[in-house]
Amino acid sequence: MASLHLLSPRGFTASAVAAGIKRSGKLDVGLLTCASPVTAAAVFTTNRVFAAPIKVGRAHIAGGKLQAIVVNSGNANACTGKRGYGDAMTMCRLAADALGCSPTAVLPSSTGIIGHLLPMKKIRTGIAAAAAGLGNSRQHATDFMDAILTTDLKRKSAAVEFKIGRETVRLAGVCKGSGMIGPRMATMLAYLTTDVAAAPPLLRKLLSVAADESFNCVTVDDHASTNDTAVLLASGQSGARLDSSAASKKFAAALREVTQSLAWQIAADGEGATKVVKIVVTGASNVAAAKAIARAMANSPLVKCAMHGNDPNWGRLVSAAGYAGVPFDPDKAALKLQGTVVFRNGTPMKFDSAKVSAALRASEVTAELKCGGGMGHATIWTCDLSKEYVTINADYHT
Amino acid sequence: MASLHLLSPRGFTASAVAAGIKRSGKLDVGLLTCASPVTAAAVFTTNRVFAAPIKVGRAHIAGGKLQAIVVNSGNANACTGKRGYGDAMTMCRLAADALGCSPTAVLPSSTGIIGHLLPMKKIRTGIAAAAAGLGNSRQHATDFMDAILTTDLKRKSAAVEFKIGRETVRLAGVCKGSGMIGPRMATMLAYLTTDVAAAPPLLRKLLSVAADESFNCVTVDDHASTNDTAVLLASGQSGARLDSSAASKKFAAALREVTQSLAWQIAADGEGATKVVKIVVTGASNVAAAKAIARAMANSPLVKCAMHGNDPNWGRLVSAAGYAGVPFDPDKAALKLQGTVVFRNGTPMKFDSAKVSAALRASEVTAELKCGGGMGHATIWTCDLSKEYVTINADYHT
Numbered sequence: 001m002a003s004l005h006l007l008s009p010r011g012f013t014a015s016a017v018a019a020g021i022k023r024s025g026k027l028d029v030g031l032l033t034c035a036s037p038v039t040a041a042a043v044f045t046t047n048r049v050f051a052a053p054i055k056v057g058r059a060h061i062a063g064g065k066l067q068a069i070v071v072n073s074g075n076a077n078a079c080t081g082k083r084g085y086g087d088a089m090t091m092c093r094l095a096a097d098a099l100g101c102s103p104t105a106v107l108p109s110s111t112g113i114i115g116h117l118l119p120m121k122k123i124r125t126g127i128a129a130a131a132a133g134l135g136n137s138r139q140h141a142t143d144f145m146d147a148i149l150t151t152d153l154k155r156k157s158a159a160v161e162f163k164i165g166r167e168t169v170r171l172a173g174v175c176k177g178s179g180m181i182g183p184r185m186a187t188m189l190a191y192l193t194t195d196v197a198a199a200p201p202l203l204r205k206l207l208s209v210a211a212d213e214s215f216n217c218v219t220v221d222d223h224a225s226t227n228d229t230a231v232l233l234a235s236g237q238s239g240a241r242l243d244s245s246a247a248s249k250k251f252a253a254a255l256r257e258v259t260q261s262l263a264w265q266i267a268a269d270g271e272g273a274t275k276v277v278k279i280v281v282t283g284a285s286n287v288a289a290a291k292a293i294a295r296a297m298a299n300s301p302l303v304k305c306a307m308h309g310n311d312p313n314w315g316r317l318v319s320a321a322g323y324a325g326v327p328f329d330p331d332k333a334a335l336k337l338q339g340t341v342v343f344r345n346g347t348p349m350k351f352d353s354a355k356v357s358a359a360l361r362a363s364e365v366t367a368e369l370k371c372g373g374g375m376g377h378a379t380i381w382t383c384d385l386s387k388e389y390v391t392i393n394a395d396y397h398t
Numbered sequence: 399m400a401s402l403h404l405l406s407p408r409g410f411t412a413s414a415v416a417a418g419i420k421r422s423g424k425l426d427v428g429l430l431t432c433a434s435p436v437t438a439a440a441v442f443t444t445n446r447v448f449a450a451p452i453k454v455g456r457a458h459i460a461g462g463k464l465q466a467i468v469v470n471s472g473n474a475n476a477c478t479g480k481r482g483y484g485d486a487m488t489m490c491r492l493a494a495d496a497l498g499c500s501p502t503a504v505l506p507s508s509t510g511i512i513g514h515l516l517p518m519k520k521i522r523t524g525i526a527a528a529a530a531g532l533g534n535s536r537q538h539a540t541d542f543m544d545a546i547l548t549t550d551l552k553r554k555s556a557a558v559e560f561k562i563g564r565e566t567v568r569l570a571g572v573c574k575g576s577g578m579i580g581p582r583m584a585t586m587l588a589y590l591t592t593d594v595a596a597a598p599p600l601l602r603k604l605l606s607v608a609a610d611e612s613f614n615c616v617t618v619d620d621h622a623s624t625n626d627t628a629v630l631l632a633s634g635q636s637g638a639r640l641d642s643s644a645a646s647k648k649f650a651a652a653l654r655e656v657t658q659s660l661a662w663q664i665a666a667d668g669e670g671a672t673k674v675v676k677i678v679v680t681g682a683s684n685v686a687a688a689k690a691i692a693r694a695m696a697n698s699p700l701v702k703c704a705m706h707g708n709d710p711n712w713g714r715l716v717s718a719a720g721y722a723g724v725p726f727d728p729d730k731a732a733l734k735l736q737g738t739v740v741f742r743n744g745t746p747m748k749f750d751s752a753k754v755s756a757a758l759r760a761s762e763v764t765a766e767l768k769c770g771g772g773m774g775h776a777t778i779w780t781c782d783l784s785k786e787y788v789t790i791n792a793d794y795h796t
Contacts, residue, residue: 049728050721079716079728081745114713115746179698179716182721194653221699223714224721290738301619301699301783302578302791309792315512316621318477322447323580323622330477346656347479367689385699385792387785393700394707 004159007142010188011038011172011235013134015267019126021074021112021119029126031095032146032191033068036273037105039197040066041204043211045183045228050243051078052088055106057229059091060104064200067105069191070095070127073150073176077110077118077367078226087118094124095389096395098131111189111227112150141174148176151392154269155288158261160254164244164247167240169196171254175230175262179271179393181220182299183228190230190262196251197236206242206252209233214259219382220270221389222299230259267381268363272389276364277307277382281321284376289326293371294380296324310360312353314342317367332372338365402557403539407568409436409633409710411532411740414545417524419472419510419517425723428545429493430589431466435485435503436633438464439602440607443581443626449476450486451506452625458490458502462598464502464631467589468493468525469575473509475516476624485516488584492522496529507773509574509587509625510548510651529685539572539638541656544785546574546587546595549608549790552667556659558652562645564689565638567594571661573628577791578671579618580697588613588628594649595634604640605630610655610776617780618668628657637682666761666780670787674762679719682774687724691769692778702783708758712740715765731769 007226016030018282042061044054060066070091073369077084084247092106099106110118121266134140141281159172170193187224197208211230232255242248279298284290297303302318314335321328331346341349405412414428440459442452458464468489469668477666490504497504505636532538543553557570566592573658575586596604609628630653641645664672677696682688695701698718704711712733719726739747758765 017528034581047720048726049717064582074715079713079741079746081729081743084746113711114717115741117746180717205600214796223698223700223718226713226717226720230721300621300786304620305788305791308788311792313511315474315477315624319445319578319624320621322445322624330478343477343513345479346477347481348477383728385788388786389699390703390706390783390785390788393703 001163004161004170004172004341005138006144006157006172006193007101007141007173008159008172009193010237010312011195013136014140014144015130016131016143017126017129019122021122027143027147028073029123029130030071030382031068031130031134032144032234033099036234037065037067039200039203040231040233041200041207042229042231043208045225047201047224047226049226050080051076051109051110051227052080052084053077054153054227054229056088056092057107060107065105066107066157066233068095068099071109071148073091073121073148074112075110075116075118076112076114076227078114080117083117087120089118091123094127096363098128107231109189109229111148114226120138145174150176151271152176152269156262156265156269158258160257162250162254164240167238169238169240170194171258175266177266178269179220180216180223180225181266181270182222182224183215183218188228188266192281193231195235195238196240197348198234198242202242202248203232203234206255210255213256214263217380218263219268219295219298219380222378230284231245244390264381267383270383271392273383274308274386275362275384277384278364279380280366280368281371282377283371283374285327285374286376287378289293290376290378292324292326293321293328294378296320298380298382300339301385307365308365308384308386310357312337312342312360314354318343321369328371334370336368349359375384402559402568402570403536404542404555404572404591405530405539405568405594406557407591407633409593410591411534412538412542413528413531413533414541415527417520417525418650419470419520419769425541425545426471427528428469428519428542429466429528429532430542431497432631432633435463435465435630436630437462437598437599437601438631439605440627440629441606443623445622445624446479447624449508449625450478450482451475451508452627453483454486454490455505455627457689458505463503464505465499466493466497468506468630469506469507469546469645470521471546472510473508473514474510474512474515474625476512478515481515484519488518489521492525492688496526505629507548507587507627512624515658548574548577549669550574550667554660554663556656558655560648560652561640562648565636567636567638568592569656571656571660573664575664577618578621578623579664579668580620580622581613582591583617586623586626586664588658590630593633594638594640595635596632596640598648599631599634600640601630604653608653608657611654612661615778616665616698617693617778658746662779663782668781669790671781671785672706672784673760673782675782676762676764678764678766679769680773680775681769683725683772684774685776688774688776690722690724691719691726692776694718696778696780699783705758705763706782708755710735710740710754710758716741719767726769732768734766
């Protein structure tokens with residue numbers, strides 16, 4: 001599994017170049033392509049302020065087929081009006097011309113600062129250079145990963161290999177995301193490849209379910225981005241087909257594994273993060289209530305600061321549950337911090353504060369809130385809030 | 399007006415002592431009293447996890463009369479179960495015994511850390527000492543103000559004097575609040591005194607409207623507290639009565655002035671704040687939509703960091719408006735930062751970035767979002783997000 005990468009599923013090539021959009025001179029234009037149109041599914045941001053490439057991407061994915069993805073980092077092409085929309089269309093046309101396909105078979109993505117027009121001369125040169133360098137080696141996959149990063153400190157990828165019948169199926173994905181992470185029914189940029197064959201409606205459904213249990217369960221700052229996109233391309237070249245319920249289930253489990261791994265990596269690489277904070281809510285009246293409570297706890301800056309300081313200040317977690325906007329009765333609730341019960345049935349429990357504080361000095365910490373006897377449960381991944389978050393978002397100037 | 403204080407309205411005395419609840423040795427138990435029961439109104443937190451004194455206070459204010467408020471800082475008496483409820487009742491009984499009134503004429507308040515039992519021996523000694531030291535001097539008012547503070551760096555008070563008919567009416571208030579500030583239909587601790595006479599239902603209505611336009615428009619971290627309380631006591635000793643619509647309107651205007659001043663002072667003294675950020679939303683479809691958009695913008699840590707860094711990164715403000723959960727069309731919107739239009743009709747405007755950045759170096763900065771042609775408008779006050787916020791909430795240990 002460690003040896004698999006984004007281009008391990010059969011039928012994909014990729015490439016990336018430094019086109020000069022990022023001031024750092026790092027890779028910033030990428031292509032992910034197939035030899036002919038393949039089955040594709042995507043989910044996008046639910047933000048009412050969505051970027052130009054989202055508008056174009058929604059139209060191009062409508063038929064359930066894509067041949068290529070063209071992406072740039074360093075500029076989000078969001079809040080850029082008609083000119084921005086034209087630029088996103090041009091990105092598709094440039095990629096299509098270079099690859100010999102229809103512009104509507106290309107999905108465009110952009111990530112970076114909002115409100116600046118794309119430097120189209122650099123984009124044009126970049127796409128041409130990227131198209132000339134396509135390949136399917138590990139280095140090509142790594143370059144593509146790098147070309148989608150912005151404030152990320154780490155690359156994020158996951159891949160699995162499994163059997164459907166006698167065929168070996170591969171599924172891989174890469175993503176970016178560190179700040180402006182609060183996806184709702186959407187995600188940040190994520191690109192998934194597989195060589196299974198599947199009908200577009202099924203692929204769409206499987207991706208939607210997986211996104212809901214992975215990317216939509218991550219929050220860094222609850223700020224839903226204008227550019228969130230997750231795309232799954234299925235080349236069909238493994239010979240395996242999702243034509244039975246058993247095959248679909250097996251693929252769905254693999255997809256959940258890959259997307260949850262990617263989501264976890266986003267939380268771990270949250271801006272300024274020093275640890276992942278896992279919030280588990282059980283016993284709520286239903287899943288929506290559990291999610292609302294978990295999200296309120298995960299987004300409280302007071303909770304995030306306490307986790308940063310290894311402070312077992314559990315009152316911040318319980319009080320956040322109380323303002324989530326859904327029924328919550330503290331008299332029936334219990335809270336565990338790193339396995340230690342600190343609050344039960346409305347009453348503080350005696351616990352060794354120094355011991356729990358020491359347990360909070362971990363790279364992943366868990367807070368578990370049992371709300372009562374309901375069946376609703378949810379898990380949300382977030383990160384702590386450090387001074388480094390403020391440095392990244394205040395001291396660095398646009 | 400500068401010479402007025404909490405005890406300027408006729409009929410009130412106060413006192414405060416250091417009972418040893420705060421480790422710092424500062425004042426932490428206060429009494430605010432009248433010679434006999436007066437008309438009173440209060441609004442409380444809407445958090446489903448509410449502190450024991452809130453439960454007791456709701457019952458005691460039900461009849462619209464109070465004679466005293468007893469408050470401690472350094473411990474919130476929240477999430478403390480039946481024992482905590484008994485302790486809040488005991489606080490009322492101790493104050494009532496010392497003052498010679500009914501325990502149900504006393505409203506208890508607590509503020510500080512959640513989940514710790516009150517040190518009742520210290521509370522008992524403190525209330526007795528405070529009752530022995532009651533007076534109505536400026537120093538008594540100042541001591542009471544100090545006794546309600548926690549992480550606040552500044553005292554917060556406001557007072558006005560105005561005529562109703564030939565009578566001079568005074569209205570004064572004090573409050574505390576710096577962190578865990580995200581009141582909704584409620585507020586942090588605020589105590590208001592007036593010597594006007596009013597019927598309980600009218601006073602309740604006036605306070606509710608004023609709180610909605612003041613305390614409920616402030617957010618520091620969107621974390622609604624377990625202990626939010628605002629109480630208005632009306633002694634009637636000015637001789638003026640709110641028995642006409644004209645008199646009520648005059649009083650309502652004064653109440654809005656005092657409560658908005660107090661609310662502004664909370665934002666200005668937000669944990670780690672270096673400036674007040676005023677978010678003005680106009681042209682929304684209705685007031686609820688305007689408030690939702692303003693609140694989303696005010697609570698985004700990315701927006702708050704940008705304001706801290708004097709960064710005119712307006713994309714963060716516009717994108718926050720897009721995920722507020724209410725209709726918002728960027729193509730019809732316009733955003734001003736400190737008076738400069740930076741975005742209009744879906745398109746970035748050319749502006750002098752250095753000039754706007756310089757304008758953001760002010761103690762109060764304003765972002766104005768016009769959403770369209772609707773009648774809904776709202777103003778929310780918040781503060782910037784600095785490293786000091788993290789220091790206060792992570793490095794300081796419970």
